Amino acid sequence: MIDQLIQLVYLVATALFIFSLKWMSDPVTARRGVFAGVGGMALAIVGTLMHPLIIGYSWIVIPLVLGALAGIPLSWVPLTAVPQRTALSHAFGGLAAGLVGTAKYFLWAGHGELTTFRMGAIILEVILGYLTCTGSLVAAGKLQEVIPTRPIMYRGQNVINFTLLALAIGVGGMLMIDPSRTFLFPALIVLALAFGVLLVLPIGGADMPTVISLLNSYAGLAAVAMGFVMENKLLITAGALDGASGLILSIVMCKAMNRSFTNVLFGAFGQVQAGVAQVEQRTAKSATADDAAQLLENASSVVIIPGYGMAVSQAQHRVHDLYEELTKRGVDVKFAIHPVAGRMPGHMNVLLAEAEIPYDRLVEMDDINPEMPRADVALVIGANDVVNPAARRDKNSPIFGMPIIDADKAKVCLAVKRSMNPGFAGIENELYFADNTLMLFGDAKSVIGEVVKSLAGGGSGH
């Protein structure tokens, strides 16, 4: 009876998780999605607590409370730190999966209850769990710049990595054949932990978003494996949802960068082209904040293209002021959002939402591009690669084929950045030398601030 009740509770929890993700399809219902997710998780916990085999609650309730207390401050991180928080969180998730698998193994090995099927599921769970744990820690370290963000490469690293993986598989195979060899299990754990570190270490800091997303997917798969170990459908379903999410986000990112998974994992992008930028010496035209203000207020349609620089300088609130000033003057202002602008998927959307810019002003790349030729001013704020026309023109460019926002097609292009330095991909940008481009050098926050002041200061700002 109680067993059936638990199953029923799990069933409802599963449905809530599915609705949770369904409701994320639209910003209007998205918060409801969070509540559904919370409800699903609460039911999952309550259902589990009802389990008849549980003999004491102190070892549950104390870590539950401590965990909740630790979780609250972790949710206060600034939005720029969201990627590393997510990575850290994956590390915890992977650790939990790994620990549960380890404990189950020793319990079952003690009672001689290890079937081949159970052993296989545990091996998968443990490898995925621990690998996710250390891999995510390294990723978090790189994002927080505790660990050097540049790709750490050394001779023969792929050979070492694959040897490690092969060893782990070999040890796993030996355990499958004879699960009672308990001395092999710690070896498996160590191999998985080491593999996680070595897998992520050689990847450049800027590729971390894709890596995190992949690790998210692994965490999901670890939960699925745990579902097979614990014979629990809720775990399998929730894990699969999670795995799908990580996979799809990674694919979205790779597609938007026109790169393949292997290239991200083994390509060490972002370092190779380090020296290219200085090859040619050309001059770009620069303008003052007052010039920019004049151009903007005389425009009838302005497209703002934000990028990583806006995030770094936290310029979104100044951008909001600019949006207000221009809208007040009857200028039609839209934001063009590139899928990989910034450093995580949806980065720009969250920042602009934080600055209270209505989300119906944010337009996706594919929808804004046909309109670009009709825009009077394209205002590029700290974006670089996502507006680099070389992606369209130059077959030899490392970003060739990457879809970009056509800032160069607007009548005038204003570009805000601190210098002529390249962006994430490390390559020069033709756009800044184009005839109709004017540079606004300086930190995005202060430049936009000056433009706003110039606009607010009446007329053309003089």
Add this chain to the structure above:
Amino acid sequence: MIDQLIQLVYLVATALFIFSLKWMSDPVTARRGVFAGVGGMALAIVGTLMHPLIIGYSWIVIPLVLGALAGIPLSWVPLTAVPQRTALSHAFGGLAAGLVGTAKYFLWAGHGELTTFRMGAIILEVILGYLTCTGSLVAAGKLQEVIPTRPIMYRGQNVINFTLLALAIGVGGMLMIDPSRTFLFPALIVLALAFGVLLVLPIGGADMPTVISLLNSYAGLAAVAMGFVMENKLLITAGALDGASGLILSIVMCKAMNRSFTNVLFGAFGQVQAGVAQVEQRTAKSATADDAAQLLENASSVVIIPGYGMAVSQAQHRVHDLYEELTKRGVDVKFAIHPVAGRMPGHMNVLLAEAEIPYDRLVEMDDINPEMPRADVALVIGANDVVNPAARRDKNSPIFGMPIIDADKAKVCLAVKRSMNPGFAGIENELYFADNTLMLFGDAKSVIGEVVKSLAGGGSGH
């Protein structure tokens, strides 16, 4: 071992069914969808034949072959007869479910193996199965006009229907309490059969598409119930897919007609407004085929709006000729497809596809309406309700609120029909009396034929 293999085969079959429906989302992949469906079904049958409890194959193979032989000619029906074929097919499906439930009941009752759970599942399966069987037969009869198509109503019919349903539930309840009362089971069957007949009989022939779709959904649910009886996940999944399909198609139809389920099932639509048409006596302007040809060939954009009349008169091939003639002359010809034009969902699409009109010329209502004011000629072929502006204007009209195609907004509207008689909803159509509407009286096939002849006969047809 063999059990596991069967489960694996069922798993693959389930995946194929899901892909089958997924691929129906696009005409390009749709045929692949049929192959996936066939593959899934073949695997399901093969998997079942491997079952170790099967002791002889003659009682399987003979009906299998006979059924296949009977199925082939049934697939040759003309496209206009597709609705009644589908209904007939549902009757077979319902029958199969009912029979399996009946046989299982008597087997288990004989061995005293009936748990409450099994009994409940069997009752559901049997009621849904037999109800679908007779209900679908009546629907098929009405569509084939073997049974009078008008709503057959009599005093107190809802009381009788609900009494029958209550009785069936009562008998079911008694069986759940004591499954060994085998004498009650035939009563249950008879009640379900009778309920199916009485449910559909009072519904008008023209509402049959919605009814068929609902019955499709019931057939799916019967398969789900059978899945619970036979403890088979494949049956549950395939049944659920089927149930979802029937449900969604019914909802699409109801929405497009701006009606509710209850209104369809108990409203006896299509009869109430029988006498309304003759209230006012106005005159409509009529034109000849030559006039129409001239108008069409001088237009630069023509929107053709087909309806039930095109289906009845099988005019689609003439329409194709017209399309060719006009396209040859550089006229832009599009087809505006209303979701409930004709008598089943997607009716017009299939007919026009049969006539080899490329499907990228078929435009859905919501996409064509914004373009209508720019169309030079709207050519309405045997459509009536779906272009009735009363749906937009007249709050008292029974079709008020139904979304329509804005034929009246085109510069000129040509309407082909045999008389001033109303269509399915039985109400007069303002459109025919509008200043910019010209009527082309006659059977659609011959009228369009004449127009084509006039066009082909050189110049303006004189």
Add this chain to the structure above:
Amino acid sequence: MQFDFLDGLFVLMLATFIGLDVIRRVSRLLHTPLMSLTNAISAIAVVGAILLAGEQESRLSTILGAIAVFASTTNIVSGFLITDRMLKMFKKREPAK
């Protein structure tokens, strides 16, 4: 066989989510073929029918099973054939034109 009510319910729930999602995205163009395709798929009842007719536990069950096999097979064959017949008609404009 290991099967209980809640197992079945779990599968039913997931399948319903999939069904509603998948069907909602079927092209409107293809609603008529969709009707006949799901009609054919609903004949999955053939699985139960085959078991009854093959296990031959009683004369009644064998005969009812055989009839059910016949009825469902008719459905399967005619449903798939007519769906394919309809779908074959759907053609895009030839690019040559």
Add this chain to the structure above:
Amino acid sequence: MQFDFLDGLFVLMLATFIGLDVIRRVSRLLHTPLMSLTNAISAIAVVGAILLAGEQESRLSTILGAIAVFASTTNIVSGFLITDRMLKMFKKREPAK
């Protein structure tokens, strides 16, 4: 408990279909909150952790279980809170403007 490998596989297949479909339709606008939401959901591992910590079958399993409970709860709480914090920021233009 009745559970076998193929049962699990069946559920996994259906859940994967749902997952891929549902995620593919998440608005691009919300990809960052989606990351933290699924991050919170992946902490479902808490179910296994609670059982271990509660069944107290051995000292090792209890301690590992308790650590796992702590780790997952941290995830759950911070994941949901931060997702909600981000989503609260998304606003449509007020119609008044």
